[in-house]
Amino acid sequence: MAIDNFVLSLCLILLFGRVLGEAFKRLQLPAVVGEILAGILIGPSLLGWIAPHETLAVMAELGVILLLFSIGCETSIKHLFQAGNSAAGVALLGIALPAVVIGLVCLLYLDLPGFTALYLGCALTATSIGISVRVMAQAKQSQSQEGHIILGAAVIDDIAGVILLSLLFNFASSGEVGLIPSGLLILKIVGFLLLAPPMARLLLYLFxxxxxKEEETGYEAIVTMILICLFAWLAHALHAPALLGGFAVGLALSRQFISPLNRYLQNPxxxxxxxxxxxxxxxxIFAPIFFVYVGISLDLSQIDLGWSGLxxxxxxxLLAIITKMMAGLRVPGHLRTKAIVGSAMVPRGEVGLVFAExxxxxxxxxxxxxxELVLIIAITTIAGPLLLKWTLAKDDK
Structure with missing residues (x-):
């Protein structure tokens, strides 16, 4: 992308994302929805001012990495582990239901080939971490019990999405699924999640x-970006989502970081x-770029507007929304708690788009x-924050 096109695209993304995001906040709606609609407005679907491009996609991914970093800074590892059983239950149910139900509907009702039907079902299993945690953070609920369950379930969902994509890719390429490579992939991702926060914490002491000695403005920001980029690269090298690197660094910065080393090293x-x-x-600056780019990635002009297509x-x-909402039933407690968690699992976002591509x-x-798949992802991406905002409002009342 030429520099003039890049700077103009970035200008429009930041301007329209900010304006529509603020407008939706004043209407008591999630700013995320406004930012996604900003992308639809300036993207190929309507005005056509900006087209999807690899350079913008990289900036969008950096935005979601930084967003997960900020969430990690406020997250307690102890509370995250306490929510582990509920989070795992929500994640597994939220993976199984869409994969089975949507896969069977595509196979039996739409008469698609078996592997294509399975692929469509799996493409709608992963939850977008960034979208739901942003809504929870804006509602000041990210550190609630529901917030920790949502975060844990979304992380598991995202990892499962990467593993599923790898398995399906191997099967499509070679006609078989390698159990040993798949097991090694799972071990590497789990090992990264366990070891990365303590490693980042030790590097903090070094920096x-x-x-x-003298006051140098910007030193802390530079160190933060060094660590985020380093651990995002490590996550990607281990075939995990790069955004988990940002989350690991955020956990290392958290005031609630717990480690056996705490008794020997003074908390910084x-x-x-x-x-x-x-x-x-x-x-x-960077987090809204991700949400605007989600809207830019959609081209609604490709929709089949016939009755059958619609x-x-x-x-x-509806199946994509309902099957994810039902995952909230796995959470113990009141119906509203189940509804909050279920609503947060609805947005598909970036992992679904990777599946589609x-x-x-x-x-x-x-x-x-x-x-059609991209449009379903878009509908869930917009419907999820609206449902979550509504359930949070009901919970407040």
């Missing part, structure tokens, strides 16, 4: 020790707090199915 609260403060403007689209979208490139799904 604090070599901090210049002043330094980590300064790192959070210095990096906040970066999060505020009914199929409506049916699959890979399926199109490998010839598993046709261009028509690709458009």
């Amino acid at each position: 604090r020790a070599v901090k210049p 609260f002043a330094f980590t707090h300064e790192m959070e403060v210095e990096s906040k403007p970066l999060v505020d 009914l199929t689209l409506l049916m699959l979208s 890979m399926g199109l490139q490998m010839g598993i799904i046709s261009p028509k199915l690709f458009t």
